[in-house]
Amino acid sequence: MRVRVDRERRQGHNRCSMVCPEVYKIDDESYAYVEQEEVPANLEEQVRRGAEVCPEQAIVVSE
């Protein structure tokens, strides 16, 4: 499974990183990014939930 954050859509409310801080990181301007697009198997569920709570639908998950 892979994940990325769409830079055009993202805003700075950080809900994703509250759900899965291991994958969703916050930069100096309070925007979310992922360090590594390949998701470890043990974090897949959390990553999906993080995508669901993003109000901008800025998180793109692909299986």
Ligand code: SF4
């Ligand atoms: S929840 Fe969505 S819009 Fe908010 S910081 Fe995370 S990716 Fe960005």
